[in-house]
Amino acid sequence: MKRRKFLEYGALGSAAFIANLSMLTHQSSGMAASGHNKRHYDWILLYWMPYDNDLSGFGQPILHMLIKGVQSDNILVAVESDFSGTRNLSRRVITKGKVDIQQLKTVNSAREDAFAEYLNWAQSQFVADNWAIIFLGHGGRLDQVSPDNHAGLGNQTQWMNIQKLRDVVAQFNQDINDRVELFFFQNCNKGTIEAHYTLHDVAEYTLSSQKLLGAPNHYYESLLQFLSYSPEVNGGELAEKIIQFERSDMYNSYTVTNNRIIPELPVKLNPLLEEIIAAQIKTLPTNQLKSYSYMGERYVDFVYFLQTLCQQTATTPRHYAELVKFLKNSMIHKFQQNPNNSETDLSGLGLFLPQSRRELEQYLYLPVFRDLKLVELFDNVLF
Template identity: 55%
Template sequence: MSETKIYDWILLYWMPYDNNLSPFRSTILKMLAKGVQSENILVLVQSDIFKQDPLSRSIITKDNVDTQQLNATNSASEEIFAEYLNWTKAQFSGKKWAIIFLGHGGNLDEISPDVHPVPDSSAGTQWMNIEKLNKVILDFNKKIDGQIELIFLQNCCKGTIEAHYTFRHAAKYTLSSQTPLGAPNFYYESLLQFLGQHPAISGSELTEKIMEFEDSGMYNSYTVTNNAAVCNLPLKINPLIESILSSNIKNIQISELSGKSWSYLYMDDRFADVISFFKWVVTQSSTDHQKLDVFINFLTKEMIHKFQESPKTKYPNLTGLSLCIPSSKKQLDKYKYLKVFSDLKLVELFDPILRN
């Protein structure tokens, strides 16, 4: 009986392109295939295309692409994603792993939609939920002894405190974009060639190479967090929130955010650069700056491993991570099930600020 091959790196791509991104699927697959030039690198892609049924799974190794059709149609299903991970573990072994989600960004708790989750049905677009995905990945990471180095949210506007906190235990590093991303992106080939030549690199080094090899027209900025530090976020941000709550919090007018260069809308949500937002809140509420300085130092020196702006950025006033700012108490109620809202005392912060 032959021994199971152990790859230096296994990269798992999730490509839910049953939407307007569908034309980019073949382009990305070609770049991935061209990039794998080492026998010790394995790339797996589970993908969907517009109105087509069923999903497909591609196994990309040096000089070979094996694509299989699956008996599944919903690329926005966390259960089907879990099956993908379980199949991978049963078939392959690796020293280091990365999971990359492609697709649109959605609302705060959503990524990667499927416009036609059920064939011949008018069920409407379905999105994956980040809390459910986190639980799936946590379970998988335990099964492979914590070998997931990176989760890459290659989706628009997932560079948020909420998303990075949600995935803090699922991988050593999380990479995302604070603002919209382009498509199809072009880092794939160079990254995989480099990885084949330097398989000993860490997850943090992998993220740096993604940034280095990406076309400057495909992104505004990328942010990588050290997830060991993200776990300490409540210890740094909650004292700041408590100091704000004990100050003149009624002076804060959330409606003024629409005119700020560091605040923007995406889908149904308003986001604000987290450092700029708390600087503004501290000023508006006449809060002492000491807790703010501690928080900013932690965020920039410990939690954010690297923040890189594109020379072509359309958002020059951002610092790496955003915070979703609920527009109403109804929207706050919608999202407060996310653990980040209770762990970081976000409900306590927003509830007295919101007027309706």
């Protein structure tokens, strides 16, 4: 197996949300097509490629594979990209035998309002039965994704915030009558309970990687050719094909969640957490856990963590078994480990494992900490 090109990225700060979404819904760069002139497609795939960093060299190979892959008049791929050495973003519309390129005035690809403008432009120009949104770039800390190294802020790197990203995509999905079938975090370490829960209402399915993900990835041509002959697939089936067509040296694991099921998680999980909390176990020796790190933060496999806690308490085995069944048979549509990966303690979704109450507090605004009794759990077993 070829050596994996896994990349981890460090940076300071988080994205500042400037957009007024209600205003952006009615704005777009370029001339908007009138309703009866909009071209209709079976599938539109919207790629966001913020590669103004050490990923920049992978941009052109990805574009080449996407261009080769579009072989149907009913498939459209759009790519908004930011590369090192170019000041502004550019936008490409890829259809069968044709690539249109537009140079934009936008400089900062880590601004949520820039991404909102991209989605609003797409809505103004095209109509599709199904949409997929693919977010490329580095993973960042728990609430970060896809940095811009040259965001016009001096030497400061800026990141996009996943909660604000969720707000943008949710508005877009509402505007196109809930036709976003798949949201793909093509980033490292976004296969977490926190990330999937945050974006569960923006698409039918979410695809992510629990640990590291390679670059440039190689599924593009085969996926688009498959869509040409099988446009009737849904977002879950599309995600399965991405996994199937990916090279084994590009990923550790992939996870697909059925987002219609995720709202049931509090009802399924909280009774088990309450039982663990009530047991009042001593502080868990986290140095004995099989945890993993990304961007200086610590994570643990979600199912493995719950199993460890249940073994430390008199928790009813039935409650734990029912939760695991719910996760594996309902909420997680598909979990695929790399066939060459020998790790046995992965279930598909990680959990942020704060090392202090202060580290946890910066993320308490995320909905997962409002709806799940994780804060109470951490207070009892970690601090």
